[in-house]
Amino acid sequence: xxxxxxxxxxxxxxxxxxxxxxxxxxxxxxxxxxxxxxxxxxxxxxxxxxxxxxxxxxxxxxxxxxxxxxxxxxxxxxxxxxxxxxxxxxxxxxxxxxxxxxxxx
Numbered sequence: 001x002x003x004x005x006x007x008x009x010x011x012x013x014x015x016x017x018x019x020x021x022x023x024x025x026x027x028x029x030x031x032x033x034x035x036x037x038x039x040x041x042x043x044x045x046x047x048x049x050x051x052x053x054x055x056x057x058x059x060x061x062x063x064x065x066x067x068x069x070x071x072x073x074x075x076x077x078x079x080x081x082x083x084x085x086x087x088x089x090x091x092x093x094x095x096x097x098x099x100x101x102x103x104x105x
Contacts, residue, residue: 015042020056027051066102075101 023040024047027033033051037044050056067075075098082089089097 015040015046015058017056017058020047020050020058023047024051024054024056067105071105 019040019042023036023042026036026039027047028051031039033048034044036042037047040047065072079089079094079097
């Protein structure tokens with residue numbers, strides 16, 4: 001597992017979801033993909049892929065998060081509570097606990 005990963009590119013941060021929604025709407029209403037990509041400053045291939053799949057969300061990779069933000073916050077609070085009670089967990093224990101939590105959800 002990579003613990004201190006730093007992104008090497010800014011592919012996902014160069015455009016916003018609002019711009020993507022407007023660009024996809026513009027293409028669907030008749031504008032060319034090249035013109036829309038230039039106007040909204042989104043790479044052509046990215047816009048083309050989003051128009052083809054009709055998705056405007058910003059996801060990286062093929063994996064989707066298992067926990068929602070609320071569930072993840074609850075899990076973090078539970079881990080902090082365990083730590084405050086001096087019940088230390090190893091990295092392996094933490095991974096097993098997260099897996100069990102995901103199985104129940």
